[in-house]
Amino acid sequence: MILKGNFLHTPTFGTVEVHRGGWLVTQGERIVGLYDALPEEYRDQPVMDWGDSLIIPAFHDLHIHAPQIVNRGIGYDEQLLPWLEQYTFPTEARFSDLDFATRVWKAFLNRLWESGTMGFAAFATVHKQAAWRLMELTEASGLRGLVGKVNMDRNAPDCLREDTQASLADTEELICRSREELKRTKYILTPRFVPSTTEQMMDGLGQLAQRYQLPVQSHLSENRGEVEWVAKLHPDIPTYTQVYEHFGLLPRGRTIMAHAIHLTQQEKELLREKEVILAHCPLSNLNLSSGIMPLRDDLERGLRCCVASDVAGGNTAQMARTVTATVQLSKVRWMQRPKETPLSLGEAFYLATRGSGEFLGDVGAFLPGFQFDALVIRPTALDALMERSPYERLEQFLYDGGEIVQRYCGGKAVEKPFPEI
Amino acid sequence: MILKGNFLHTPTFGTVEVHRGGWLVTQGERIVGLYDALPEEYRDQPVMDWGDSLIIPAFHDLHIHAPQIVNRGIGYDEQLLPWLEQYTFPTEARFSDLDFATRVWKAFLNRLWESGTMGFAAFATVHKQAAWRLMELTEASGLRGLVGKVNMDRNAPDCLREDTQASLADTEELICRSREELKRTKYILTPRFVPSTTEQMMDGLGQLAQRYQLPVQSHLSENRGEVEWVAKLHPDIPTYTQVYEHFGLLPRGRTIMAHAIHLTQQEKELLREKEVILAHCPLSNLNLSSGIMPLRDDLERGLRCCVASDVAGGNTAQMARTVTATVQLSKVRWMQRPKETPLSLGEAFYLATRGSGEFLGDVGAFLPGFQFDALVIRPTALDALMERSPYERLEQFLYDGGEIVQRYCGGKAVEKPFPEI
Numbered sequence: 076m077i078l079k080g081n082f083l084h085t086p087t088f089g090t091v092e093v094h095r096g097g098w099l100v101t102q103g104e105r106i107v108g109l110y111d112a113l114p115e116e117y118r119d120q121p122v123m124d125w126g127d128s129l130i131i132p133a134f135h136d137l138h139i140h141a142p143q144i145v146n147r148g149i150g151y152d153e154q155l156l157p158w159l160e161q162y163t164f165p166t167e168a169r170f171s172d173l174d175f176a177t178r179v180w181k182a183f184l185n186r187l188w189e190s191g192t193m194g195f196a197a198f199a200t201v202h203k204q205a206a207w208r209l210m211e212l213t214e215a216s217g218l219r220g221l222v223g224k225v226n227m228d229r230n231a232p233d234c235l236r237e238d239t240q241a242s243l244a245d246t247e248e249l250i251c252r253s254r255e256e257l258k259r260t261k262y263i264l265t266p267r268f269v270p271s272t273t274e275q276m277m278d279g280l281g282q283l284a285q286r287y288q289l290p291v292q293s294h295l296s297e298n299r300g301e302v303e304w305v306a307k308l309h310p311d312i313p314t315y316t317q318v319y320e321h322f323g324l325l326p327r328g329r330t331i332m333a334h335a336i337h338l339t340q341q342e343k344e345l346l347r348e349k350e351v352i353l354a355h356c357p358l359s360n361l362n363l364s365s366g367i368m369p370l371r372d373d374l375e376r377g378l379r380c381c382v383a384s385d386v387a388g389g390n391t392a393q394m395a396r397t398v399t400a401t402v403q404l405s406k407v408r409w410m411q412r413p414k415e416t417p418l419s420l421g422e423a424f425y426l427a428t429r430g431s432g433e434f435l436g437d438v439g440a441f442l443p444g445f446q447f448d449a450l451v452i453r454p455t456a457l458d459a460l461m462e463r464s465p466y467e468r469l470e471q472f473l474y475d476g477g478e479i480v481q482r483y484c485g486g487k488a489v490e491k492p493f494p495e496i
Numbered sequence: 497m498i499l500k501g502n503f504l505h506t507p508t509f510g511t512v513e514v515h516r517g518g519w520l521v522t523q524g525e526r527i528v529g530l531y532d533a534l535p536e537e538y539r540d541q542p543v544m545d546w547g548d549s550l551i552i553p554a555f556h557d558l559h560i561h562a563p564q565i566v567n568r569g570i571g572y573d574e575q576l577l578p579w580l581e582q583y584t585f586p587t588e589a590r591f592s593d594l595d596f597a598t599r600v601w602k603a604f605l606n607r608l609w610e611s612g613t614m615g616f617a618a619f620a621t622v623h624k625q626a627a628w629r630l631m632e633l634t635e636a637s638g639l640r641g642l643v644g645k646v647n648m649d650r651n652a653p654d655c656l657r658e659d660t661q662a663s664l665a666d667t668e669e670l671i672c673r674s675r676e677e678l679k680r681t682k683y684i685l686t687p688r689f690v691p692s693t694t695e696q697m698m699d700g701l702g703q704l705a706q707r708y709q710l711p712v713q714s715h716l717s718e719n720r721g722e723v724e725w726v727a728k729l730h731p732d733i734p735t736y737t738q739v740y741e742h743f744g745l746l747p748r749g750r751t752i753m754a755h756a757i758h759l760t761q762q763e764k765e766l767l768r769e770k771e772v773i774l775a776h777c778p779l780s781n782l783n784l785s786s787g788i789m790p791l792r793d794d795l796e797r798g799l800r801c802c803v804a805s806d807v808a809g810g811n812t813a814q815m816a817r818t819v820t821a822t823v824q825l826s827k828v829r830w831m832q833r834p835k836e837t838p839l840s841l842g843e844a845f846y847l848a849t850r851g852s853g854e855f856l857g858d859v860g861a862f863l864p865g866f867q868f869d870a871l872v873i874r875p876t877a878l879d880a881l882m883e884r885s886p887y888e889r890l891e892q893f894l895y896d897g898g899e900i901v902q903r904y905c906g907g908k909a910v911e912k913p914f915p916e917i
Contacts, residue, residue: 145882148895151823152840175881182878361824364831364838390820390895399811402572403782407828410785417785419573456917457603460596461566461587474569474811496877 076101076486077117080125080451081465082109084132085425086440088374093465098122099130101447104486109441125451125481127459129468131424132439133193133448133482134394135219135431136384138292138333138354141197141209142167142176143387144183151362151390155298158363160232163387167200167225168234176205177212181493184216188491190393193448193484194219194435196292196331198265201225201235203245210253214260216492217484219435219448223265223292224249228276231267243279250287259485261290263331268294269305269318281323290329290434293319295353296342297334298365316342325349331434333385334359335373336366343376352379352434355426357400359388367404371415381431382423395473398423420470451481497522497907498538501546501872502886503530505553506846507861509795514886519543520551522868525907530862546872546902548880550889552845553860554614554869554903555815556640556852557805559713559754559775562618562630563588563597564808565604572783572811576719579784581653584808588621588646589655597626598633602914605637609912611814614869614905615640615856617713617752619686622646622658624666631674635681637913638905640856640869644686644713645670649697652688664700671708680906682711684752689715690726690739702744711750711855714740716774717763718755719786737763746770752855754806755780756794757787764797773800773855776847778821780809788825792836802852803844816894819844841891872902 078101082094100107100117108114113122143163150162170176187195199206199222206224213220224246228239250262264280266272272280284291296302296315305315312318316338319325328350335346335353346353355368373380382401384392391397401423409417432439438446452472454463463471471477482489499522503515521528521538529535534543567587571579591597608616620627620643627645634641645667649660671683685701687693693701705712717723717736726736733739737759740746749771756767756774767774776789794801803822805813812818822844830838853860859867873893875884884892892898903910 144878148892149884149888150891151895152842178881182881186878358824361827364827366831367828391897393896403779406782406785407788410787411832421573457566457607460599460603460917463570467570470571471569474572475814476812496881 077113077120077122078125078130079122080128080130081468082130082441083465083469084441085421085429086442088425088430089422091421091466095465099441101486104446106441106443106445106447108443127454128480129452129465129472131450131452131469132428132432132441133450133484134191134427135194135435135439136187136192136392136394137196137331137352137381137431137434138356138383139195139197139386139392141183142170142179142200144186144392145179146387147392148390149387155363164232164235168232170200170202170205173204173208176202177208178496180209180212181496184212184218184492185496186392187218188216188482188489191450191479191482192392192394193482193489194432194438196221196263196434198292199224201227201237201242203249206249207252210249210257210260214257217487217489218492219438219484220260221263221290221435222260223263225265225267226276226280227267227271229273230271239273239275239279242276243283246280247283250283250289264289264291266293266324269315270301270308274322277322277324284323284326290331291324291326292331293324293333295319295332295335296337299337302337314339314342316345320345320349325351333383334365334368336360336368343373343378347376347378350379352381354381354383355401356383356385356389357404358390358397359385360404361400362390363388367408369408369415370401370405371408371418380426381434382426383431394427395476398427398473401426420473424469424473447483447486449483450479452477453480498534498541498543499546499551500543501549501551502889503551503862504886504890505862506842506850507863509846509851510843512842512887516886520862522907525867527862527864527866527868529864548875549901550873550886550893552871552873552890553849553853553862554871554905555612555848556615556856556860557608557613557813557815558617558752558773558802558852558855559777559804560616560618560807560813562604563591563600563621565607565813566600567808568813569811570808576784585653585656589653591621591623591626594625594629597623597629599917601630601633602917605633605639605913606917607813608639609637609903609910612871612900612903613813613815614903614910615853615859617642617684617855619713620645622648622656622663624670627670628673631670631678631681635678638908638910639913640859640905641681642684642711642856643681644684646686646688647697647701648688648692650694651692660694660696660700663697664704667701668704671704671710685710685712687714687745690736691722691729695743698743698745705744705747711752712745712747713752714745714754716740716753716756717758720758723758735760735763737766741766741770746772754804755786755789757781757789764794764799768797768799771800773802775802775804776822777804777806777810778825779811779818780806781825782821783811784809788829790829790836791822791826792829792839801847802855803847804852815848816897819848819894822847841894842887845890845894868904868907870904871900873898874901
């Protein structure tokens, strides 16, 4: 496949590479190259000419609660605990109903598609059947997904609290079944967070992580009350991060931890060493008043970071809004701490494309050999009034939306997955 | 006209009134009443039944730079001064070309319409003809607008700096012409801000304000550098606010001042006494790192406040995003100053509907005798999966968008004003 258009991507943190009127060649799922002039060997082949449109890497969202897509935007007048009790948990309990689950999963995948998110790591619910359905639908959607059944066997409402051994058995069944039946959709271990998983559960999940060489996703140090709670639950382990480590739940280079707001320097050192990817969720930081993750500082310390929507702590699955909120929140920190320079939009965009894509494989930038995941954005009538650089077009798309006219995932055009829900 | 649906409005700051399956009756431009049961006298009349849709007051945006609609989202990696030089001023200079101006004004009015903004106060540019064109097009659009030609005769680039007397004469011409030829679109005096208007200019505008009993809009104390600059320019006047007062540019109850971030207590007292409406622009506060207006504190001191988009300091004309950013920024302040309680979404919504509508007349709430400006919002397929209260539907619309299926302004349905630009 040969595409022509205005290409922009961020191959490394801090760089923005632009090819105005460039050419991109793919073979199967992967990129052969991105060129300013089409190499001779491709001269006679058909070209998809996107004209003045902007072509950018698609978003990858490494922290999203799939069932909570129905709750996005709701209940932020409340504090965290009433919010969980009134919205989060009652909604998740409904996923024992597989018909309901199916409709929500379809709407969830549609919404990611609409938002230009072609890859993700998602929390399902505790229900084995619902989690399996999400894995099947993800496979059918054409999107790129890591999906985990939530594990939760303490400090949870009765309707969601699991029997430890049953939860571990369900988890292993999903791991094995997905390996046998699915090609692209992978399992990710998903303990909700330390306070809702017993030592037996964490130990069992750590063993599964080791046995099947699986990735892990969870929450870490979102708010101060939670950090104190973990300290009380595990008085013999010095820090929250070390609890995960103790139970084998920080497999090196295969762990996503969301939030990571209130950390000690010692914890940051451990997270760096374990190559954990920290998912910064700026909209959630705001909506739940959790504090603001010190993103610039973490990046300068060499921690791996990405940005994520965290629906429904975040109020939208639109990663463009997460990207701009990342810049805006970095400015809030900068106003208070002049040493923490704000992120440029290009830096924040990297964290939503290659920064997150890195966890999913060779994806998130237009580099030779990489999977081709991309969005084609056509200027609106308003935007077409002005001559603009591709970077300026990116700015307008991220800050105020735009028309995505084509989406590619793994080299293929992807249409809306489920026209009917 | 009789409408049936789920009505929600905020008649006063802090109240949210809901009529599920209610009835609203209008006569001409105005509301007769909002009822839980349709009064007998209307029983035989045709009803527009909006079913499960949510009907809310339309937005009113009291601070927006119309020419900057083309620049929204662009250049926020820059500091304020390079941003003004690179984007703001070169764009405004192009409005000497009336064809260009016409196309941008049409796109501007379309964008307000799309965003559900039915009333506004806008800065045009310094150009008399372009400003007049915006007034004419506003009148034709069916929206409710206050429009002002910008006055600027110092500290401006050559291509935009005006001759003082010519600027005042142009202004007076527009005032008189709009009174003669337009019904609903009104003139508002628009000195850009103190640093770009000489004493002669401010004095002349103050006289026009008095002679024609006109409203005034300008900027106040957006950032600290600007406050210091004003102090240097006017060493004999103690504060920035008093400079406007000195020249008659704070007419009581008829003044909009945008930003108002860095104020002394004395200034706040004066603003309260003059019943100035402060336009809080949260997205602009973030994008330009100006600081965060102490909105809760100002409200508690009895200052009049509204929220506004401030395009292109704000990155979008979508007032829904200004409303949610208002709540989110109030939480940022709350995290740092526990006494400043965050705003609820209902409070922020008030500031974008009745709080701003108050300046435009009897508009912004569903009260008897008020102008009927409203939006009808239909639940999306995703949102229809859940049973929701009207307040929850409002939350989802504001935080993640939704489908506006009808807009009313002054009792009339308003279609997209300019299908072709």
